[in-house]
Amino acid sequence: MSLRLALSNINKSYNGKSVLQDCSFSFDKNEIYILMGPNGSGKSTFLRICALLEDPDRGEVNFFSGNDIVKKDIELKRKITLVLPKIGVFNATVFKNAAYGLKIRGLKKKEIEEKANMALEFVGLTHKKNQNALTLSSGETQRLGIARAIVIEPEVLFLDEPTASLDPHSTTIIEETINKLREHNRLTIIMVTHNIFQAKRLADQVLFMYEGGIVDHGPNREFFEKPKDERAYRFITGQMVY
Amino acid sequence: METIIEGFRRAFILIFNLDAELLSIIFLSLKVSGLALIIATVTGLLVGAHIGFRQFPLKGMIISLMNTFMGLPPVVVGLFVYLILSRSGPLGFMGLLYTPSAMVTAQTILAFPIVASLCHSAIISVDPIIKQSSTTLGATPVQVTIMVMKEARYGIMSGIIAAFGRVMAEVGAILIVGGNIAGYTRVMTTTIALETDKGNFELALALGIILLSISLGINLGLHLIQRKGTVSR
Numbered sequence: 001m002s003l004r005l006a007l008s009n010i011n012k013s014y015n016g017k018s019v020l021q022d023c024s025f026s027f028d029k030n031e032i033y034i035l036m037g038p039n040g041s042g043k044s045t046f047l048r049i050c051a052l053l054e055d056p057d058r059g060e061v062n063f064f065s066g067n068d069i070v071k072k073d074i075e076l077k078r079k080i081t082l083v084l085p086k087i088g089v090f091n092a093t094v095f096k097n098a099a100y101g102l103k104i105r106g107l108k109k110k111e112i113e114e115k116a117n118m119a120l121e122f123v124g125l126t127h128k129k130n131q132n133a134l135t136l137s138s139g140e141t142q143r144l145g146i147a148r149a150i151v152i153e154p155e156v157l158f159l160d161e162p163t164a165s166l167d168p169h170s171t172t173i174i175e176e177t178i179n180k181l182r183e184h185n186r187l188t189i190i191m192v193t194h195n196i197f198q199a200k201r202l203a204d205q206v207l208f209m210y211e212g213g214i215v216d217h218g219p220n221r222e223f224f225e226k227p228k229d230e231r232a233y234r235f236i237t238g239q240m241v242y
Numbered sequence: 243m244e245t246i247i248e249g250f251r252r253a254f255i256l257i258f259n260l261d262a263e264l265l266s267i268i269f270l271s272l273k274v275s276g277l278a279l280i281i282a283t284v285t286g287l288l289v290g291a292h293i294g295f296r297q298f299p300l301k302g303m304i305i306s307l308m309n310t311f312m313g314l315p316p317v318v319v320g321l322f323v324y325l326i327l328s329r330s331g332p333l334g335f336m337g338l339l340y341t342p343s344a345m346v347t348a349q350t351i352l353a354f355p356i357v358a359s360l361c362h363s364a365i366i367s368v369d370p371i372i373k374q375s376s377t378t379l380g381a382t383p384v385q386v387t388i389m390v391m392k393e394a395r396y397g398i399m400s401g402i403i404a405a406f407g408r409v410m411a412e413v414g415a416i417l418i419v420g421g422n423i424a425g426y427t428r429v430m431t432t433t434i435a436l437e438t439d440k441g442n443f444e445l446a447l448a449l450g451i452i453l454l455s456i457s458l459g460i461n462l463g464l465h466l467i468q469r470k471g472t473v474s475r
Contacts, residue, residue, distance in 0.1 A: 077377075081378050084375060090393065
């Protein structure tokens with residue numbers, strides 16, 4: 001059974017500066033959520049809190065399996081994963097990078113090999129598997145980051161600006177990978193992006209954040225055709241300078 | 243000039259004939275320094291990792307102290323260990339003075355700050371994103387620590403090799419605590435000092451050549467490790 005994520009009244013501040021204020025949202029299973037908003041709206045902090053990488057100052061983050069709250073232990077943390085905007089590539093081969101999540105879960109060597117090879121094939125990096133991962137290009141590194149995440153078959157996958165600073169070709173490959181994930185795996189994807197066109201192409205649901213709060217959300221078409229919030233309208237029509 | 247040339251000729255004869263005395267001195271040197279290095283590596287890694295990963299009071303002061311101790315004068319360490327192990331010292335009852343154990347102790351004290359300090363530097367220079375990436379992939383705190391140590395491996399190995407170089411070339415401390423007893427505590431560096439005093443250059447030169455070869459080997463190893471650690475895009 002897939003996990004469902006719900007946040008209630010999340011607040012977070014750094015050095016006395018409030019970054020998130022009373023954010024509440026419930027994410028359904030097996031959908032792609034796109035988090036949009038201008039710089040400094042709190043998207044990445046929100047994502048990190050959702051992914052249990054940071055704790056909120058106030059509020060609750062809960063994962064549900066059916067109607068039951070799942071305990072926030074290592075077992076839960078191994079069912080979710082976050083791909084950071086800067087991929088922390090390990091100084092090892094591409095294959096070893098891809099296999100890391102499986103190795104720390106204590107899987108057998110044969111199973112690790114099979115799954116890691118499959119993940120690398122999924123993102124089109126099979127031909128680079130024996131190369132040191134530090135020698136990959138930016139686009140390839142992002143794809144490796146996704147391979148490393150999907151190899152562990154997460155139930156919720158968080159992506160923080162996976163295509164920022166990538167060229168159109170690499171962006172297309174990443175988007176194709178996300179679409180393939182949608183087709184092949186049953187998982188929830190929550191992704192931060194600045195790219196409105198990308199959001200239109202990928203999202204099932206869109207959340208718009210502004211100054212630390214979720215000010216608008218809705219299904220893809222509805223959100224882009226009839227945004228309820230004035231700020232969201234200005235953002236998607238390019239009137240908001242950010 | 244003739245003395246030097248003759249000294250080198252005889253030194254090479256000693257080396258190529260695998261002279262028994264020469265071999266026993268080399269073996270003892272490697273044994274003492276190797277053992278000291280093993281102890282310093284285990285303790286230095288633990289301390290370096292602890293300082294690198296944890297936050298605690300006086301951390302900055304301990305780091306400064308460790309960095310200062312990297313340049314400890316060997317004779318001072320020798321004097322300190324001598325006072326501790328001498329009959330009137332607190333550990334005098336153990337009867338360790340003028341034994342290889344005393345030499346290992348002195349060399350461990352010299353090597354420890356180098357390993358600990360360079361291990362700490364290697365750990366803190368690992369990009370914090372590695373720790374985060376490892377965590378997001380489901381690693382436990384212990385697995386995260388292991389991953390960071392793995393990423394710091396080339397820096398850590400450089401520290402260990404630097405420490406080995408330091409103890410192999412050291413003479414002051416082991417001369418004081420070992421006493422340079424023939425066949426028991428006489429190692430390469432102390433033999434070189436003694437034989438030079440006696441004007442017996444052939445053994446001193448032979449050992450000097452070997453010591454230099456070991457140093458060269460160590461530096462070559464260090465260079466290869468550092469080159470392996472630097473991946474060019």
